[in-house]
Amino acid sequence: MSDLLRELDAVLESRKRDADAGDSYVASLHAKGLNKILEKVGEEATEVILAAKDAERDGERQALVAETADLWFHSLVMLSHLGADSQDVLRELGRRFGLSGLEEKAARGTSQRGTSQ
Numbered sequence: 632m633s634d635l636l637r638e639l640d641a642v643l644e645s646r647k648r649d650a651d652a653g654d655s656y657v658a659s660l661h662a663k664g665l666n667k668i669l670e671k672v673g674e675e676a677t678e679v680i681l682a683a684k685d686a687e688r689d690g691e692r693q694a695l696v697a698e699t700a701d702l703w704f705h706s707l708v709m710l711s712h713l714g715a716d717s718q719d720v721l722r723e724l725g726r727r728f729g730l731s732g733l734e735e736k737a738a739r740g741t742s743q744r745g746t747s748q
């Protein structure tokens with residue numbers, strides 16, 4: 632799965648560098664700029680929330696999975712636009728792996744992870 636993300640990172644990077652906005656959806660997002668990309672991330676996040684509520688109600692998960700894929704994809708375009716990629720996020724998740732969120736929260740002050748209450 633990490634291989635797929637690496638391959639997608641490479642495609643996104645090449646679309647950002649070389650592709651024409653008329654031929655590539657990813658290139659068209661970069662051409663429109665960060666605000667358009669952030670608008671898409673926000674829109675997809677809202678769609679994930681709605682699909683999750685539907686899934687809770689009727690047990691149907693396919694739409695939720697599809698909307699989550701849209702959110703991940705647009706988040707990767709956002710990262711690419713700003714010079715980061717999926718491997719940076721995986722490294723951060725790896726750093727956190729095995730560290731209880733509750734323990735981390737109790738130790739906060741020496742850590743930078745999150746700022747919410």
Ligand SMILES: N=c1c2ncn([C@@H]3O[C@H](COP(=O)(O)OP(=O)(O)OP(=O)(O)O)[C@@H](O)[C@H]3O)c2ncn1[C@@H]1O[C@H](COP(=O)(O)O)[C@@H](O)[C@H]1O
Nearest residue numbers: 639642643646650654655656657658659671674700701704
């Ligand atoms: N994974 C994806 C992917 N997921 C979703 N999408 C596109 O995301 C778009 C947004 O979905 P919406 O329903 O919001 O579409 P919309 O309302 O027409 O969008 P807007 O007009 O609001 O921008 C759709 O056009 C989807 O096809 C994706 N487009 C591309 N990829 C990957 O990126 C690669 C490069 O794509 P291109 O740059 O288009 O070649 C592809 O080979 C795929 O691997």
